[in-house]
Amino acid sequence: MTFAEWVDKIDGIVWGPVMLVLLVGTGVFLTIRTGFLPWRNLGYALKSVVSKEARTKSRGTGDVSPFSALMTALAATIGTGNIVGVATALASGGPGALIWMELSAAFGITSKFSECMLAVKYREVNAKGEMSGGPMYVMKKAISCKWLGSLLAFLFAVFTVIASFGIGDMTQSHSIAESIFDTFGVPTWIVGAVITGLSLLIVIGGIKSISKVSSVVVPVMAVFYFAAGLIVILGNITAVPEAIVVMVKMAFSPTAAAGGFAGTITTSVLNAAHYGVARGCFSNEAGMGSAAITAASATTDHPVRQGYINMTGTFFDTIVICTVTGLAICSSGVLGTVGADGKVINGAALTILAFETVLGKAGGILVTIGIALFAFSTILGWEYHGEKAVEYLCGMTPVMLYRIVFALIAFVGATQDLQVVWNISDIFNALMAIPNLICLLILSGTIAKDMKDFQPEVELQKKAWKQAKLAKKA
Numbered sequence: 001m002t003f004a005e006w007v008d009k010i011d012g013i014v015w016g017p018v019m020l021v022l023l024v025g026t027g028v029f030l031t032i033r034t035g036f037l038p039w040r041n042l043g044y045a046l047k048s049v050v051s052k053e054a055r056t057k058s059r060g061t062g063d064v065s066p067f068s069a070l071m072t073a074l075a076a077t078i079g080t081g082n083i084v085g086v087a088t089a090l091a092s093g094g095p096g097a098l099i100w101m102e103l104s105a106a107f108g109i110t111s112k113f114s115e116c117m118l119a120v121k122y123r124e125v126n127a128k129g130e131m132s133g134g135p136m137y138v139m140k141k142a143i144s145c146k147w148l149g150s151l152l153a154f155l156f157a158v159f160t161v162i163a164s165f166g167i168g169d170m171t172q173s174h175s176i177a178e179s180i181f182d183t184f185g186v187p188t189w190i191v192g193a194v195i196t197g198l199s200l201l202i203v204i205g206g207i208k209s210i211s212k213v214s215s216v217v218v219p220v221m222a223v224f225y226f227a228a229g230l231i232v233i234l235g236n237i238t239a240v241p242e243a244i245v246v247m248v249k250m251a252f253s254p255t256a257a258a259g260g261f262a263g264t265i266t267t268s269v270l271n272a273a274h275y276g277v278a279r280g281c282f283s284n285e286a287g288m289g290s291a292a293i294t295a296a297s298a299t300t301d302h303p304v305r306q307g308y309i310n311m312t313g314t315f316f317d318t319i320v321i322c323t324v325t326g327l328a329i330c331s332s333g334v335l336g337t338v339g340a341d342g343k344v345i346n347g348a349a350l351t352i353l354a355f356e357t358v359l360g361k362a363g364g365i366l367v368t369i370g371i372a373l374f375a376f377s378t379i380l381g382w383e384y385h386g387e388k389a390v391e392y393l394c395g396m397t398p399v400m401l402y403r404i405v406f407a408l409i410a411f412v413g414a415t416q417d418l419q420v421v422w423n424i425s426d427i428f429n430a431l432m433a434i435p436n437l438i439c440l441l442i443l444s445g446t447i448a449k450d451m452k453d454f455q456p457e458v459e460l461q462k463k464a465w466k467q468a469k470l471a472k473k474a
Contacts, residue, residue, distance in 0.1 A: 001472040004423075007423045007424055007427070008423050009425055010385065010423075011424075012311025013425050013426050014426075014430045014431065015278055015430055016427065017274070017406075017468075018236075019430055019433070020278055020281070021210075022288045022432060022433070022434075023108075023111075023277070023281050023286075023437065024104050024107055024108075024277055025108050025439055026111060026279075026407045026437045027104070027107030027108050027109075027111040027286065027287065027440060028107050029441070029444065030107075030110045030114050030440065030444055030447065031107050031110040031269050033444045033445075033447070033448050034114075034451050035448070035451075035452070036112060037451050037452075038110040038113045038308075039106075039109070039110075039213045039454065041308060041324070041458055042109070042312075044308065044458050044461065044462055045308040045309060045311060045312050045314055046315070046423055047117075048305070048308060048309050049067065049070060049312050049411055053066075053068045054066045054067040054070075054309060055068075056299075057267050057299040057360055058298040058299075059299065059300060059301045060299050060301030060302070061131075061209065061299060061300075061301075062128050062131055062298045062299030062300060062351050063131050063207050063211075063297040063298075063299070064207060064208060064211040064297050064298060064299065065125055065211075065298070065299055066298045066299065066306055066309050067215065067293055067309075068211035068212070068214065068215045068298075068312060069211070069294055069297050069298035069306070069309075069310070070216045070298075070309050070310055070312065071211065071215045071218045071219065071291075071296040071379075072207070072211045072215075072294045072297075072334050072381055072384060073116075073211075073295060073310060073313050073342070073379050073381065074214070074218050074222075074245070074313050074316060074377075074381075075214040075217070075218050075289040075377035075378065075381035076168065076285070076290060076291065076294070076378055076380075076381025076384075076385060077283065077284055077290075077291065077313060077378075077381070078218065078221075078222060078316070078317050078321060078374055078377065078378070079172060079283075079374045079375055079377070079378035080172065080175045080305045080348075080371060080374060080375050080378070081279065081282050081283030081322075082283055082317065082321045082322050082325060082374060083237060083325055083348060083351050083367060083370060083371055083374065084284070084347045084348050084351070084371070085104060085279040085283050086098070086279060086283055086322050086326050086329070086351070087320075087325070087329060087346060087348065087349075087350040087351045087390075088275070088279060088346055088347055089101060089275040089276055089278070089279035089280075089326075089346050090224075090326060090329055090330065090335055090350070090384070091192050091307045091335065091336075091345070091346040091347075091350060092271070092275045092346075093252075093271050093272045093273075093274060093275030093276055094250045094271065094272050095243065095246050095247040095330050095335065095424065096248070096249070096250030096251030096252070096253075096269070096272035096276070097251075097272045097273075097275045097276035097279070098247055098251075098276065098322075098323065098326035098327070099247050099248060099251035099253060099276065100272055100273045100275075100276025100277050100280070100423050101277070101279060101280035101318060101321060101322055101326070102280070102285075102317075102318065102319060103276075103277075104276065104277045104280040104281060104286075105284055105286070105314050105315070105317075105318035105319055106312045106319075107320075108280070108281070108284055108287060108318070109286070109311050109314045109315060109424075110311070111287040111314075111440065112284070112286045112287075112291060112310060112313060113308065113310070113313045113318070113442060114290045114307070114440050114444075115135060115138075115287070115289050115291070115292040115313035115436060116291060116295035116297075116306060116307045116310035116311065117295075117303045117306065117451075118133050118135075118142065118292065118303070118439075118443060118446070118447065119133045119135065119138060119292035119293065119295050119296040119298060119439075119449065119453055120133065120295060120296055120298065120303035120306045120307065121138075121142075121303035121450070122138045122141045122142055123137060123139050123296040123347045123404065124137060126391065127396050128396065129206065130206075131265055131291065131296050131298075132295070132296065132391060132392070133292070133295070133296020133297070133388075134154040134158050134289065134292050134293035134296055134385075134386060134389075134393045135153070135156050135289035135292055135293075136154075136157045136389065136390055136394075137153070137162075137296075137392070137437070138292075138439060139152040139153040139156065139303055139435065139439050140153040140405065142439075142443055142446070143439065144466060147214055149181075149318060152435035152438060152439060153392070153435075154393070154436040154453070155431075155434075155435050156181045156289060156389075156432060157389040157392045157393050158389075158393070158428075159431045159432040160289075160290070160386060160389035160432055161383055161386050161389045161390055161393070161427045162428040163382075163386075163425055163428040163429045163431075163432055164382045164383065164385055164386025164389070165386070165404070165406065165409055165423040166424070166425020166426075166428065166429075167381055167382070167426060167428075168378060168379065168382020168383070168385065168386065168408060168423060168425075169214075169260055169308075169383070169406055169409055169410055169430045170410070170412060170413030170425070171180050171381060171425060172375040172378045172379050172382075172410075172411035172413070173185045173192060173195045173196075173375070173410040173411070173412045173414040174373045174377070174414055175196070175348075175371055175375045176191060176371065176375045176376060176414065177413075177414035177415070178196060179348060179367075179368045179372060180368060180372060182368075183364060183368040184329075184368075184464060187197065188414050189365075189398065189411075189414070189415050190356075191414055192254065192411040192412075192413070192414025192415050193411060195282040195376065195379070195410045195411070195414055196407050196408060196410045196411040196414075198216050198378070199379055199394055199401075199406070199407040199410050200404065200407035200408075201381070202293045202380060202381050203380065203383045203384075203403045203406065203407060204285040204385075204400075204403055204404075204407075206299040206384075206422075207294075207384055207391040210380050210381070210383070210384055211297075212253045213380060214340075214377060214380060214381065217373060217376075217377050218377055221370065221373040221374060221377065222316065222320075222383025223322060223323065223368070223376075224369075225324070225370045226320065226321065226324055227257065227365075228355065228359070228366045228370070229322065229325060229327075229328045229355075229460045230364075231325035231358060231359065232328040232331075232332060232354060232355050232358045232359065232363070233324070233327050234333040234358065235357070235358030236328075236332050236333070236357065236358065237331075239331045239333060240327070242332045243327065243330040245452055246330070246358075247330060251269065251272050251273075251276075252269055252406060253269060271450060276462070280318055281320070282319040282368050282429075283318055283322055284313070284314040284318045285435050286320075286430065287432045287436065287437055287440075288432050288436060289432055289436035289439075290382075290385050291310060291313055292343045292436075293384065293385045293388045294381065294384060294385070295307075295310045295368060295387070296388075297324075298310075300386075302454060302457070303416070304450050304451055304453075304454035305454070305457075307407070307450065307451060307456075314358040325351060327397055328351070328354045328355065329350060329351060329354040330357075332353075332354040332357040332358070333357070334350060334353040334357065335350070337339075337350075337353060341433055347427070348367065348371060351367050352364040352367045353367050355367050358472075381412060383403065383407075386402065386406060387399055387402055387403065387406075390402045392422055409467070422441055425434045427449070433436070
């Protein structure tokens with residue numbers, strides 16, 4: 001076997017059933033352990049995100065506003081997985097994969113809450129007076145067995161740095177360059193140079209600069225893509241009921257064929273579950289621990305408060321954006337379409353085909369712009385993740401060097417074939433989850449207790465919102 005084949009085989013093992021069960025299983029366990037509070041308080045969390053207070057730094061201490069912290073975390077998670085990953089899951093696992101993607105995200109909401117809440121609870125102030133936090137600090141400070149905590153923290157930080165260059169940088173710039181070349185014919189080296197220049201200009205300013213850009217780009221691009229996807233769904237509205245029926249049928253049937261809906265797609269419940277859960281976890285990163293690094297920078301007076309705000313990231317990423325992509329593909333009737341090469345159309349090409357059924361050529365341009373914006377925001381978010389991991393391992397001194405190297409490597413990603421790099425970075429992205437999930441399970445009691453103690457504050461806020469609503473009506 002060649003090196004590339006070995007890497008591909010290891011990638012398949014790492015992202016195999018054991019990892020997927022561990023990711024989803026941890027979410028299920030934490031959801032039950034916390035008395036389903038993340039689900040029960042989802043409305044409270046969503047209202048908190050859109051509140052004026054979330055956009056200020058008036059409550060507590062931190063580097064950026066709670067909203068900015070969420071947007072920076074979303075910048076790293078809303079990426080090519082929402083367009084390319086969903087299409088891949090549907091083409092490989094059938095329409096039922098979307099149902100499994102959403103189910104995994106439902107439990108992933110609790111995982112995301114837990115890791116972000118703990119990151120705020122155990123964060124530190126560095127030499128520059130900035131917040132430093134994330135799973136590595138939680139592991140080191142909160143796990144009673146110190147040698148285990150230190151080992152898990154070291155491994156998580158190392159895996160994060162490696163993953164940041166691959167899954168968070170090179171593969172994202174490659175996706176941007178490739179999609180822009182295919183649609184507009186712009187040479188990849190020119191696109192790479194622009195990405196590198198813009199990245200360097202933004203990341204050199206650290207979290208405050210990154211969060212300012214993310215707070216504008218992420219909401220705009222999400223609304224932009226959501227609206228376009230909704231138009232496609234409405235344009236195929238007569239096919240939506242059948243699409244939903246087929247999704248549910250193929251999600252739970254031992255062996256099912258989509259028939260006329262997507263004639264070339266035949267799959268099983270295990271296949272649908274595998275691709276749905278894998279692509280869902282890849283997209284929202286719940287359980288990976290990455291978003292927790294950004295959450296630690298938020299200005300807040302209570303870890304649980306920020307945990308609720310950050311957990312909505314999984315809701316927006318998968319329940320909203322991925323669902324729009326999936327439903328647009330399934331309702332358009334393009335799933336299972338065979339290309340000129342005799343292979344089933346997959347990835348970005350499948351999403352573009354779906355959007356073009358209603359929007360014509362403009363649909364392909366819209367998807368290309370979406371990929372470019374999503375992927376670029378991912379580069380910014382992951383730079384901060386990697387930067388904080390470097391700071392944990394080596395201190396403040398090499399951080400500026402890391403920022404420069406990170407931006408320059410984006411050019412390499414845009415201009416080179418990256419299949420092996422993609423698989424290697426995919427492996428390290430998954431390896432990040434192992435120490436993080438172990439940490440979440442060990443500290444599940446702390447998570448449940450802190451949530452329970454904060455619940456009176458949640459109920460008080462809900463009551464205040466209700467009274468304000470009644471007063472407005474009066």
